[in-house]
Structure formats: C-alpha cells, structure tokens
Amino acid sequence: MINLSIIGSGNVAQHLISAFKKLESDFNEINLIEVCARDSKKLSHLIDAEKICTDIADMVDVDLFIIAVSDEAIAEVSRKIPHNNRLVVHVSGSVPLISLSNKNRKGVFYPVQTFTSTQEINFWDVPICIETETIIDSIILKKIAASLTQLIYELNSSQRKALHVAAVFANNFVNHLYKISADVCEDNSIPFDILFPLIQETSKKIEFMSPEKAQTGPAMRKDLTTIESHLSFLENEHQKELYITLTESILQNGKKL
C-alpha cells in the first residue's frame, strides 16, 4: 500500500486528483491521503473538505508527496514539506530533479499532456516520464504510474528538458499556427471548421509516416509562384513574417546548421 498526497490546485493537480480518486474505488493499493492548497475552494468539487489542508506545515506524513505547483515554486515547496526521507516528486517537464530539497528522496513524475480544466483526460493514454535517484524509488513510481497509464518512460533530467522543448514545438507552437490559420479564415469570412478534417489528418499521419516524409505544400514543392502569391495575399506583416520563416525552414528541410 502506498499513501500519497498532492500539493497544488492547478490543472495538473486537479487531473491527478481525479485520476487517483478513480483508482481508490477500484482497489486500495494506492491511497490519496491529502491535498494541500492555499485556496481550498478550487478543489471543493473534487475532494472532501477534510482531505484538504491549506498550510503545507500541517501536512500529514505519507510515502509520496507529489508537488504540482508552478515551476518557480517547486524548490521552495519541497523545502517546506514538514517530513524527511520521504519520496518527493514534481510533475514539471522543465525543472531538473536536483531542484528539489535534499531533505527528502527526489523524483519526477511528468505527465506529457496538455491539461485544460474543462476537459476530462483519459490518463490511460497519457505518457508519464519518471526519474528517480535510486532503483527502489523507480519501482515505486513505476507502480504508481502503471496504475494510471499504459505508457511509462524513464528519462533523465536532460532528456526531459529536450522532450519539453520538443513538446513546445509540437503543442504550443502548433496551436499558435492554428490560431494564425483561424485569423486568416476569420478575416476572409471563411468558417475555420472547413480545416478541421485536414488538421486531424495531418496530426494522425505522423503515427504511421515520419513528418519528414509527410511534408507537402508549396515550400516542399519549391513552388515559388504559389509562395509569392500567398505572400502578396497576406497583408498582415506579422503573418507574412511567420510564413517566410517557416517556408525558408521547409526549403532548408529544418537543416541542422
């Protein structure tokens, strides 16, 4: 039996609370004992009031503390945990393991997904990347991860940082291109919905074809006539600049300089 507590009340914390709560009804090898959040109201829809603690100094002793707070607060929160020699993990893609306080055993439990408060996530399909200092702690985190997901990876801090950078390209930057695309549609009275099937197909294609092989479009074809016609069509300098940078990048095949 593993007793764990979560610190935080943001999107990741809330999704983890829901996922661990679902687990409790199935079997009781893993118990969510307590959640620590300064603003208990943010969690009142998710967990009983008596399980919410508003001061980290009052947290009860458990086997595992999961820190799900903003990156810059992780180190300080880890120092404030009022227990020693417990396993303390954070859930961040970009914070190194060594940022955690030395008074406890350190680990990382990073779910690679974009979490929205309004949208339920099936954790079973969310990859979890773990990192620990010892094999024993790795076994503990793998056991917990395996109760939530079928996709478990061990990555060190440097790989996790690389993965986070890769995720910024594939998620944050991609979403921004969707926004630019939606702006172009709106400016020309075209429903953005027309592009949904294309967007879905583009994202599905990479699962059976490398993105390098899947590349199509005017830049890939070196179709300068279309590229020039698109550039003269775009009146917004900002959109034009993005179009040029991305077209040049495709023309150079994202070449490693």
Place this chain on the structure above:
Amino acid sequence: MINLSIIGSGNVAQHLISAFKKLESDFNEINLIEVCARDSKKLSHLIDAEKICTDIADMVDVDLFIIAVSDEAIAEVSRKIPHNNRLVVHVSGSVPLISLSNKNRKGVFYPVQTFTSTQEINFWDVPICIETETIIDSIILKKIAASLTQLIYELNSSQRKALHVAAVFANNFVNHLYKISADVCEDNSIPFDILFPLIQETSKKIEFMSPEKAQTGPAMRKDLTTIESHLSFLENEHQKELYITLTESILQNGKKL
C-alpha cells in the same frame, strides 16, 4: 445522370477515381466514363485499361471534366480539352477560376484534405469547396459533391485563396513543426512516440475551444526563465531561430500589425 471524366494521375486524381468508382456500385446517377493520363501504368491498379486514355485529344464527350493536374498545367490542359460548352473544373486550392479556358463553362471542385498515395481517405469527411459561374453549374457540382461528402462549401476564388493560405499554416507548417520536434527527440535519444497523445489532444482541442483560448506554454505564461533555458538548450541555430520567431509571435498574440 451525369457522365464525368478525370484528367490526371496524381494523388488527388487517384483518390477521386477511387471515390467515384465506389459510387458506381451503389447507384448509377454519376458515371466515371474515362481517365486521361499520359502514364497509364500509374492508374492500372485503380481502373480498367479500356477506361484510360493517354492523349487528351482523344477524350470522349462528357458532361463534366475534372482537371486534377499540377497547378501550373491547369490552364493548358483546359485549353486542350477537345469539346466545347461542357463544365470543366479544377481541384486546386490556389488557382483562380478564370485560369480555365473560355471555351467551356468554368468551375472549381476543391477537396480540402492532404492526400497520400498509401493512405485511404474517407471522402465523406472531406470538405469540398465549389465555385461556378452560374447557378445551374453550381447545382450540378453540389449534386456531385453531395454524393462524395457531407461537407460542401461555396467559396469564391479570393476566399479559396485565403483558405489555401490558412491550410498552409494549419497543415504544411504544422507538419514542419512536427518534424523539428521529431529532430529534437531523435538528437536526444527520445522516442517521438511519447508526444503522439499530446499532438492528438492539441489538434482535437480546437474543435471545442478556439486556438486563441487553447494556447498554453512558456511564451503564453511569459515565463522568460523557461524560454531562456530552452534557447540555451537548443544548439541548432535553425531550431533556435524558429523558437524565437514563434515565441515572439505568441507574446504578441499573432497581433495584426
């Protein structure tokens, strides 16, 4: 009953041939009479040899000719069709209707999807954008489109061009970012597969939330510490330049200058 022929043997032509052939077995309101392609071997797996014509001058007379060739060849092909006053359409996102020869009635039949030779597409979910000169021709094209898809839009040439630009952002440029992301993973011995669930979720999110609202990540949070740490992590100048351009664009919210 509408008799139609297709000119071309590329990806779009092949997918249209398959889609119209499937239709024939269901009901016979729409008949694929002939396909014209210089290299008949490219189509031998799709259609009977006697239905393939290798010289456009020999094409039989039908109600509708669908030109599915490269953008730069459309005008010339339309001039070479050996019949007059028929409906002649092209399938391109970026070529204006007026590029077609005056000797026939002009139209556009643009399927908004990315076609790969190896991957079957369910046409029922492919939006088709049509444009014609007359209401009667619009009725004909809508009838044909409705036999293939549930998603039919009427766009004029200027809107279609805008849509094509928007599609370049949402498909070609997005795919290129997947490639950069895959490169970063590969350079750090991380399986790109870890990002598949995140990529799928990102693309699904826009169907119930505007991309503007869905934006997350270091740039959106104005988290300069993470941005700087990512930039110092990226050794490849090319990746770094893309990271900076896209981050600045998010910081400015793709602002219309």
